[in-house]
Amino acid sequence: MTETAGVNALERQAAAVLGELIEPGQLELYALVSQYGAYEALQRLCAGEGSEALVRTVRRNLHGSDPLQRGAALLVDGQRCGARLIVATDTEWPGRLVDLAALTVDDSGAAPPIALWVRGPGRLGEVCERSVAIVGARSATSYGTHCTVELAAGLAARNWTVISGAAYGIDGAAHRGALSAAGCTVAVLACGVDRAYPAGHTRLLESISQTGLVVSEWPPGSGPRQHRFLIRNRVIAALARAVVVTEAARRSGSRVTARRAQELGRHVMALPGPVTSAMSVGPHELLRDWEATLITDAADVIAVAGDLHEVLSPAGPAVVRGDVPPRDHAVLSPDSLSIVAALPGRSSLTVEQLAVTCALTPRQVRALLPELVMRGLAVEHSGGFGRKAAVRG
């Protein structure tokens, strides 16, 4: 074992035990690990450096045991169930998770994860690059289940990864839909990746871990506790490029996830349903309050969340997963790109509205639009600008 590998092993052991000692999302711990690495953060906490509460938590949960030995034991537990622990310096770490740091205004469990247990053949960062989280009620209706399966299958068929939480109802339908199209799906759990929770999803989780990924912040063996679901939900929102709520009750947890996703800058979408259905009240609340875009199928989702390339090519991308599709907009400036991304597909925005959306001045927007129009990326209509009318195919 080389010196570097040795340091990595210690880092990993420290990250493993920190995840056991301290519930994820803790801002102080995240700041310590970001600054010093997991190993030194652990040493400092064990030496009594840090806030009184955090030091006390670490001491209480260690109750005299050696932290690195415990970390090593957790890694062995992980290996036994086919799980690996990844940290922010690993290449498969999803860069998007750092966005959570911007949210963390108080210590409410919203900080980015410091490590993730993953089980399955996928490389987490890669499979989440083109991903949509589908979330919703456990007590889904047959309508919601049907639409969710269709949506997930449609996304998977176009090489989009479907992320969800493996719960009964909408979550399960999302995973099954993706699996039914031989697509990649990621289950983010509020318990260890070796635990089948809910028990009725034992075989589903097994299938997911064979082709996609089962992910958790908690070490193998951890049970699903009530408060962990909320902490877990932030990871679902942060991993995905977009979040779709297909069914949810009034003021549900899905709405919280949607709002979190919005704060993270993710696209938030909702599937409508009958106004007579209590399970469509959640999506309708989001739509009524302009917090989500209405979608009815996978094509709608990709029109919102997809790369410009995909939107421009009606047949969908002909790339295999992991490849980077060629981009028509490679030579555009970031400001121009932000305008292209903001152009609505079937309506139009005024220069002033585009300026607000893109955080540019109207003057800047006016200067950049002619090139976009010339290149066929924008079109002027109804007193504003939209995406080129024909590109929806």
Place this chain on the structure above:
Amino acid sequence: MTETAGVNALERQAAAVLGELIEPGQLELYALVSQYGAYEALQRLCAGEGSEALVRTVRRNLHGSDPLQRGAALLVDGQRCGARLIVATDTEWPGRLVDLAALTVDDSGAAPPIALWVRGPGRLGEVCERSVAIVGARSATSYGTHCTVELAAGLAARNWTVISGAAYGIDGAAHRGALSAAGCTVAVLACGVDRAYPAGHTRLLESISQTGLVVSEWPPGSGPRQHRFLIRNRVIAALARAVVVTEAARRSGSRVTARRAQELGRHVMALPGPVTSAMSVGPHELLRDWEATLITDAADVIAVAGDLHEVLSPAGPAVVRGDVPPRDHAVLSPDSLSIVAALPGRSSLTVEQLAVTCALTPRQVRALLPELVMRGLAVEHSGGFGRKAAVRG
């Protein structure tokens, strides 16, 4: 008969015959009548003054008869079936119709009406003051029919007039819903107000004319021709304060009406439904393209279209129809009012977004907000401003 009444009688005869000679919505005729009155406009056209096409149309359709005699005969026909002809100088003329003049960029049948035949006890301008048009597909589903009846009944129960087009499907459900709540409903026809079209709605139209109003631009006896429905639709949009699409097929006429309503500055709303239903594709298109606000019931509609007073008072207005409710915002400036109107009920907008929405500068918005906050009309949250959280009741 006094001289004034005599002039009015001639004006009315001229307006009646002009409505028979020339299809409504004609911009040149509207301009002539606005400038000279119907009587002089008719005289000028008969004398060959005006565009060649319009003069030719008048001559062809008159084929030698005396225009004022024909107008007088039409008014007698109207009296026989209980209808009166109202013109822009009548007190019951709905002021809102003039908004159509702003739309008329070409001569495509979009100009304001010059006269309307009305049948029923209501005063058109008054009953339309607090009104919502409900439009949608003839081939409505049982879901759409159910929701439309409920919506119309809910609006009628809160003293809102329901306007629609008396067609089968959604239109019929809208009228019936309003009648079921003993409310006022207005049917705008594409044929004479004495014609029962569709025939299956003979009794429905009779009921409407007994308590509400049956309205048409075409004189008694006129048949419903294909092109008249589109011309008629602009009147529905213009009469109402808001337009709700409850069910419509993909790219339907209802969408055209909704777009027209939007251009007129009316609130446009849509009722969602199952994404598996072809009849909800129309509403979903409007919602997806941000051209309509999602509503699920009458309370949602009133939250968008109602006076501030009604929105602030959860129990709804305690006024009888025709009364003007007291307004909390009577002493606010127009700029402040526009901000209050723009404040979202359950989310928030930044100062910059409010500025764009209200066509003010951010500086102006910042100057006006403190008073609104102090008066409890605005509340700061989530980095922006919204309507006071409690006011939704």
